[in-house]
Amino acid sequence: DVKVTQSSRYLVKRTGxxxxxxxxxxxxxxxxxxxxxxPGLGLRLIYFSYDVKMKEKGDIPxxxxxxxxxxxxxxxxxxxASTNQTSMYLCASSLGQDLYNEQFFGPGTRLTVL
Amino acid sequence: xxxxxxxxxxxxxxxxxxxxxxxxxxxxxxxxxxFWYKQPSSGEMIFLIYQGSYDQQNATEGRYxxxxxxxxxxxxLVISASQLGDSAMYFCAMRRNTGNQFYFGxxxxxxxxx
Numbered sequence: 001d002v003k004v005t006q007s008s009r010y011l012v013k014r015t016g017x018x019x020x021x022x023x024x025x026x027x028x029x030x031x032x033x034x035x036x037x038x039p040g041l042g043l044r045l046i047y048f049s050y051d052v053k054m055k056e057k058g059d060i061p062x063x064x065x066x067x068x069x070x071x072x073x074x075x076x077x078x079x080x081a082s083t084n085q086t087s088m089y090l091c092a093s094s095l096g097q098d099l100y101n102e103q104f105f106g107p108g109t110r111l112t113v114l
Numbered sequence: 115x116x117x118x119x120x121x122x123x124x125x126x127x128x129x130x131x132x133x134x135x136x137x138x139x140x141x142x143x144x145x146x147x148x149f150w151y152k153q154p155s156s157g158e159m160i161f162l163i164y165q166g167s168y169d170q171q172n173a174t175e176g177r178y179x180x181x182x183x184x185x186x187x188x189x190x191l192v193i194s195a196s197q198l199g200d201s202a203m204y205f206c207a208m209r210r211n212t213g214n215q216f217y218f219g220x221x222x223x224x225x226x227x228x
Binding site: 031035040044045058 | 145147157218
């Protein structure tokens with residue numbers, strides 16, 4: 001079974017702090033994704049990566065950056081956390097380029113910025 | 115631009131009855147994939163079913179089936195014989211042939227009434 005793990009289930013940070021959210025997948029997937037989920041807005045893509053050291057902006061990249069130094073690990077960085085970044089953050093991975101390859105999701109990190 | 119539309123924020127269904135969750139999509143790509151995910155209150159996203167744009171038959175997976183109407187650009191999820199454990203958020207998603215990005219709808223909250 002594919003397993004996608006995220007470093008924390010719950011996180012509380014203060015405004016202005018630098019925040020790292022870590023995601024690791026164990027099935028050698030090429031593609032990895034970071035979403036934020038807010039009520040009524042569904043899942044919005046922040047960044048995704050289709051290979052090591054490669055990254056693409058999603059729909060809402062402002063205020064975020066990412067790092068993918070190893071294939072299995074994709075990190076989301078909030079350089080200076082703000083209260084409007086309080087949200088549920090979901091990491092996902094998928095295999096290859098075929099359309100039928102679904103995404104596998106981690107359990108999510110609920111981030112609160114005070 | 116919104117590419118996936120789920121017009122039902124909330125739905126109720128009696129236990130053992132069937133329910134249809136609506137999803138429409140917008141793309142000019144000839145080739146694309148459509149997915150449904152379930153998100154229980156625990157937060158994890160669970161893949162349910164996949165439909166390819168060139169698939170001749172509607173996809174089925176156990177009690178889940180996808181009513182795919184290509185000309186109308188709709189991909190409705192049908193859950194037969196609803197169970198209490200089906201109470202969850204349901205998300206429709208599309209993967210285009212160009213790029214690795216997945217597009218999600220805003221979700222439908224389904225409540226199964228005993």
